[in-house]
Amino acid sequence: MSLSAHQPKEPGQPANQLKEPSQESQILCPDPDVVVELNVGGQFYTTTMGTLMKHPGSKFSQILYRSEKYYRDAQGRVFIDRPGTYFGPILDYLRTGKVPTEYIPEVYHEAKFYQIHLLVKILEDMPQIFGEQVARMQFLLGVPNYKENLEVLLHLARAEAVAMRLSKVVVCVVHTEEEDAKCVEPLHILEAKKTPVVKFGPWKAGPGNEDLVYCLEKDIRAQGYKVSPQRYHLNRDPYTCFWIFVFTWW
Incomplete structure (x- = not known):
């Protein structure tokens, strides 16, 4: 037998029974x-x-x-x-x-x-x-493709590390358009030697080349790598835009 909607409530049952707080x-x-x-x-x-x-x-x-x-x-x-x-x-x-x-x-x-x-x-x-x-971070946001080029740098370092204690990656850092123009010839020389180069810059006003190298070293070390940037001299020519990043694996 179904209960009627109008069936009276049992004695003592409150009309609006309080519920336990959820x-x-x-x-x-x-x-x-x-x-x-x-x-x-x-x-x-x-x-x-x-x-x-x-x-x-x-x-x-x-x-x-x-x-x-x-x-x-x-x-x-x-x-x-x-x-x-x-x-x-x-x-x-x-x-x-x-x-x-x-x-x-x-x-x-x-x-x-x-x-x-x-x-x-x-x-x-x-x-x-x-x-x-x-x-x-504001400085690095002004450097075109900084994160992408950093990943390329690390990829090259790992590729060179097979059965080796050290691997080296050449990096070109140019702050201004003038520096960029000066590095065209040495980049062609390295390309002819089939030497991979990761290029950063140019970028607008802000910190200089050595500041960017410092940022690269900091970000690479933050990922657990042992790395040391050094000046890279090409055929004894005074190109100041080239660096070599030395990775130590074991």
């Missing part, structure tokens, strides 16, 4: 005094919900909501698969507002991941990040 609503409106155990990349931290949720818009609400069903370690801690070493300075910032003074580039990347926008902005104004993200 897990999502508990995360969105958390109790700031709730203790949270964290496992960040194998390192353990203990804090409160209020500390983690201190900055609206951060990624912690998403992390904690997902951890209600997933992302727990064997002891029930909230698991975050990120480097634990750099989470400590971030947690200190959330607790006290203390700006990190160590591991600035690494903490900066983690702050971007956790979307702690105020900390990201503070770190971007520090010399370590300002110099890299603003000054150097």
Whole structure:
């Protein structure tokens, strides 16, 4: 027998029965005094919900909501698969507002991941990040095909490394159109010798040739390579635009 839509409710049953708050609503409106155990990349931290949720818009609400069903370690801690070493300075910032003074580039990347926008902005104004993200990157954006040519350089270095301890790649760096014109003849000579050359430039106003060589060395080393740039003299002619990048493999 089906129940009528107008069947009277059982005695004592409230007309608008209150529901238990959902897990999502508990995360969105958390109790700031709730203790949270964290496992960040194998390192353990203990804090409160209020500390983690201190900055609206951060990624912690998403992390904690997902951890209600997933992302727990064997002891029930909230698991975050990120480097634990750099989470400590971030947690200190959330607790006290203390700006990190160590591991600035690494903490900066983690702050971007956790979307702690105020900390990201503070770190971007520090010399370590300002110099890299603003000054150097803006310079490299003005060098045509910098990333593509860097990849070609690394490809040639790996190709030359077969059964060799060292490999060498010739690089031509020209800042101005005048330097570019002067290097046409030596480039033809190297081409005739079947010597591969990776050419960078020219680019407009900004840092000079040695600054670009420094950037190349920095970016190559950042990828784990052992490299040393040296001046490359072609037939004893004073061409200052040529360098040779020596890669050490073992």
